[in-house]
Amino acid sequence: MSQIITFGEVLMRLSPFGNKKFIQANTLEFYFGGTEVNVGLSIAHLGGKVKHITAISDDFIGDTAIAHLNKFDMDTSAIVRSNRPLGVYFLEVGAVMRPSSISYNRSHSAFSQIEPSMVDWEKALHKGHWFHWTGITPALTQGAFDTLKAGLKLAKEKGMQVSADPTYRSGLWKYGVEAKDALTELLHCSTVFIGGVNEINEVLGTDYGYTNEEFIEASKKLMEAFPTINKVFDKIRTSINASWHKIRARMWNGTEFRETQDFEITHIVDRIGTGDAFAAGLIYGLQHYDDFKSMQFASAACALKHTYAGDVNYATTDEVQRILDGNVTGRFNR
Numbered sequence: 001m002s003q004i005i006t007f008g009e010v011l012m013r014l015s016p017f018g019n020k021k022f023i024q025a026n027t028l029e030f031y032f033g034g035t036e037v038n039v040g041l042s043i044a045h046l047g048g049k050v051k052h053i054t055a056i057s058d059d060f061i062g063d064t065a066i067a068h069l070n071k072f073d074m075d076t077s078a079i080v081r082s083n084r085p086l087g088v089y090f091l092e093v094g095a096v097m098r099p100s101s102i103s104y105n106r107s108h109s110a111f112s113q114i115e116p117s118m119v120d121w122e123k124a125l126h127k128g129h130w131f132h133w134t135g136i137t138p139a140l141t142q143g144a145f146d147t148l149k150a151g152l153k154l155a156k157e158k159g160m161q162v163s164a165d166p167t168y169r170s171g172l173w174k175y176g177v178e179a180k181d182a183l184t185e186l187l188h189c190s191t192v193f194i195g196g197v198n199e200i201n202e203v204l205g206t207d208y209g210y211t212n213e214e215f216i217e218a219s220k221k222l223m224e225a226f227p228t229i230n231k232v233f234d235k236i237r238t239s240i241n242a243s244w245h246k247i248r249a250r251m252w253n254g255t256e257f258r259e260t261q262d263f264e265i266t267h268i269v270d271r272i273g274t275g276d277a278f279a280a281g282l283i284y285g286l287q288h289y290d291d292f293k294s295m296q297f298a299s300a301a302c303a304l305k306h307t308y309a310g311d312v313n314y315a316t317t318d319e320v321q322r323i324l325d326g327n328v329t330g331r332f333n334r
Contacts, residue, residue, distance in 0.1 A: 007147075014089070033312060034087075042273075042281070046284045055111045234249060270308060274302050277315075300320045
């Protein structure tokens with residue numbers, strides 16, 4: 001069976017229980033995550049076949065991380081082991097008017113040392129039909145950028161679908177490469193763009209606004225600059241406070257603009273990984289539905305992720321479909 005390929009760092013998340021700050025806490029809970037592996041694990045839980053490529057510490061923490069991926073039947077055969085530690089991030093979960101806070105410890109992690117020579121991309125992509133990447137990985141190190149670029153070039157040669165979530169974060173690009181230049185190079189290998197006007201403006205150097213009309217114009221301009229991109233999907237979040245958000249999405253596929261209705265999440269359990277859940281739902285959906293139904297499926301999957309603790313969306317396809325069918329009461333299933 002064909003596989004979806006994801007590539008990026010696996011991190012351990014440490015967080016106090018509930019909504020405590022670290023200064024209040026004596027115990028912590030941990031989860032494994034990371035933007036790209038969140039997407040892969042969420043797709044695997046929906047029923048897709050996924051291979052994740054990364055570098056993980058060669059110790060019992062790394063063994064535990066791989067066991068976690070294997071639990072979801074993810075293919076871990078291309079993972080590289082390293083004598084450096086697994087990357088870690090610390091999360092304080094906010095509530096109501098208090099925002100969440102994150103601190104990363106990943107500068108000298110196993111993944112930070114990855115180089116193109118460590119990944120046999122020909123072998124890794126052998127059964128692949130879809131490659132997903134985000135702007136987090138090329139922002140980390142020169143080696144991560146070069147390794148991703150090598151994989152994407154081969155994926156393009158093989159005619160694979162390639163989804164791009166540029167996820168620009170200015171604080172990550174510290175190794176001397178301009179984000180715009182790097183992302184531009186990678187987008188020339190991509191076919192599906194998951195992002196909105198902020199990401200398009202960053203890549204093109206434009207200043208489009210947030211109206212639907214400007215989104216369409218920005219999408220057209222993006223497709224002119226990157227002819228391989230044929231679909232643009234934008235997730236829109238409206239924040240009432242840290243615990244109450246609304247999610248909707250819009251798309252331009254070169255001929256048609258569509259927009260979903262809002263999904264309202266009035267009590268957020270965990271916001272981490274919700275954008276990844278949208279990407280996962282979209283990638284899964286595009287292999288089973290038309291563009292609009294895929295976007296609806298992605299929005300519902302994203303909304304459901306807000307109800308799960310941890311980085312990964314544990315929703316099944318049936319659970320997502322129930323949300324799409326209008327069953328949002330949360331009543332017992334008996």
